[in-house]
Amino acid sequence: MASEHEGRTQPETDSTAEDSGIHWDSIIRNTALIIVLLVLLWLAFNVRLPSADSLQQMIASWGWAAWLVFIGTYALVALTPIPVTVMAVTGGLLFGTLEGSILSMIGVFIGCWGAYWIARGLGKQATARLLGSHYRTAERHLNQAGFQAVVMLRLLPGFPYWPVNYGSGAFGVSQRDFLLASALAIIPGQVSLVAIGSFISNPNVANGVVVGIGWAVVLVMTWWAYRRWTIVKDQSPKPAND
Structure with missing residues (x-):
């Protein structure tokens, strides 16, 4: 009788342990989601970056380490819904x-990469809540063609960086496509914004030319990326009709 009782108890114990493991995994994931959501929402609604001039003074006060402080601050900003424009202009100043x-x-590359992996860790459902109104746009484009879609959304005027970062991680864009597309797409926009800051600090023809060329390249690359994404979308298999 004792052996039969022990035989029945062992599977029950294993089942309980498995259930407990799944339960703790869910708790950790949901807790991480809540923390990320609260932090990002708080930053989005309560934190405003200082003006470019104020940021310039604060970062410059670090002396030789100013470039490290700038990179770290920029990476943190890129993790959040806070627009990165002021940081780029400050870089030029x-x-x-x-x-x-x-x-x-x-x-910005470090921040984008970090957001990508946060989304990979949280999963699709959790990231969907985080993206809010940007969820449908990210899902529609990033589920079609990874590289082309990331390039297009990166270059799309008025579309923030952060939904692309989190959406790419959530919707299965490969790390290789994400990094290559991001590295390619951020160059013209960042250079043109930095050139604006440099032009404000030192107005001359050279900086003005860089601004003009930068935005011209942004427009050309946006057109190219959109055309490429449309081709890939048209070539993707269509769902069978019932």
Whole structure:
């Protein structure tokens, strides 16, 4: 009788342990979601970046470490819904067009990559809640063609960086496509914004030309990316009719 009782107890114990493991995994995931949601919502509604001039003074006060502070700050901003425009302009004010563009691209790239992996960890359902009104747009485009869609959304005027970052992680865009598309697409926009800051700090023809060329390249690349995405979408298999 004792052995029969032990035989019945062991599977029940294993089942309880498995249930407990699944339960804790769910708790950790939901807790992470709540924390990320609260932080991002709080930042979006309560935090406003200082003006470019104020940021310039604050970052410059770090002396030789100013470039490290700038990259770190930019990466943190890129993780949130806060627009990155002010950071790029500040890069131009502080470091000029060339150095400011390089540092800006490093900072925004790190932040975008971090957001991608946060979304991968949270999963599709959790990230859908995080994206809110941007969810449908990200789902519609990023479920079609990873590389082309990331490039197009990165270059799309008025569409923020952060839904692309989190949407790419949630909807299965490969890390390779995400990184290559992001590296390609952020260059013209970042350079043109940094050049604006550099032009404000040191108005000259060279900086004005960089601004003009930068935005011209943005428009051309947006058109190219949209055309490529349309071709891939048209070539994708259509669902069978019932």
